[in-house]
């Protein structure tokens with residue numbers, strides 16, 4: 001994970017909207033799948049307000065052999081073949097695209113589409129989606145609501161807790177989110193009833209894209225785990241808290257979370273994030289060291305990501321009043337108790353085969369402070385302490401028409417700041 005000429009903060013692009021762009025300057029170059037005004041979905045790279053068409057780049061024959069082979073893996077409607085290639089070809093393609101888009105190189109506007117004219121799709125076919133629980137401040141805050149004396153389960157600091165999510169209901173940013181129906185039961189009610197969730201919530205998470213996989217029955221050593229991670233996105237694990245509370249005994253969430261998970265559509269590569277790598281924060285005194293299969297000096301020294309994560313909310317009334325989205329929280333991915341490599345290695349350690357395009361959620365990322373809670377469950381204390389919005393409205397949980405917007409920014413002195421693009425989702429009424 002080295003810093004090279006593609007990270008040079010003085011680098012500018014002939015795509016002028018990229019220069020100083022909050023998310024997609026030339027130092028980022030994330031991969032996604034888009035549909036242009038006319039034509040089938042294909043791979044692309046976000047650059048400023050534009051998308052570089054990788055099918056067109058491949059067809060133009062502008063790249064050297066290794067980059068051309070990597071571009072060929074991006075010409076179809078999903079990036080699974082590209083994710084399977086791993087770091088070498090991915091870096092070669094990044095290098096070539098950086099050169100292609102740099103100020104001073106031949107300007108080729110015919111390879112670009114205006115992003116606002118394009119439809120974004122999921123970047124890959126997700127064979128499996130797994131959700132972890134690595135946000136320790138979230139786990140503590142939620143645990144306190146139910147078990148004030150022992151908020152964290154006894155296994156928490158030993159094992160990266162996770163469960164298998166539902167891949168079929170993953171949707172890209174902007175897709176509507178239908179309020180789920182399910183069984184829910186208030187404490188005051190004698191019996192459950194079936195109907196629309198009354199406590200709909202979001203969860204702010206980092207998504208981790210799997211690159212090259214492993215064969216069934218084999219593991220991925222922690223020292224090799226980074227080679228199996230193809231990139232990152234934002235992930236909103238929509239959660240129906242009333243359905244969850246009733247159904248998750250003794251197994252985990254089922255209908256409470258299977259109805260939809262939204263992700264930001266761009267895969268931000270490990271290369272783009274190299275300047276924002278940092279040491280995993282030291283564990284508090286008294287915490288156990290990770291077991292040897294999860295403990296790698298290089299991963300501990302530079303395997304964490306320092307990314308600022310923000311959640312915004314806008315309601316139909318706020319739109320009518322012309323108000324800007326209201327910030328619900330701001331925090332950092334450094335609040336994760338496990339590194340992405342530890343999550344991946346643990347996932348495969350039992351012999352489970354991971355595949356290119358599998359997706360892992362980090363778990364809700366909450367800061368230790370009250371301005372950084374990654375869900376309404378924490379912000380409103382399970383609905384007991386409603387928040388007041390700039391429109392004067394109150395919210396305990398999400399109402400129909402509400403839109404949640406997740407954003408991420410990586411910043412560091414001496415590096416060009418980059419972002420992830422938004423992960424948006426608006427609630428539509430239950431069927």
Ligand code: CA
Pocket residue numbers: 131132203205237361363364
């Ligand atoms: Ca979650």
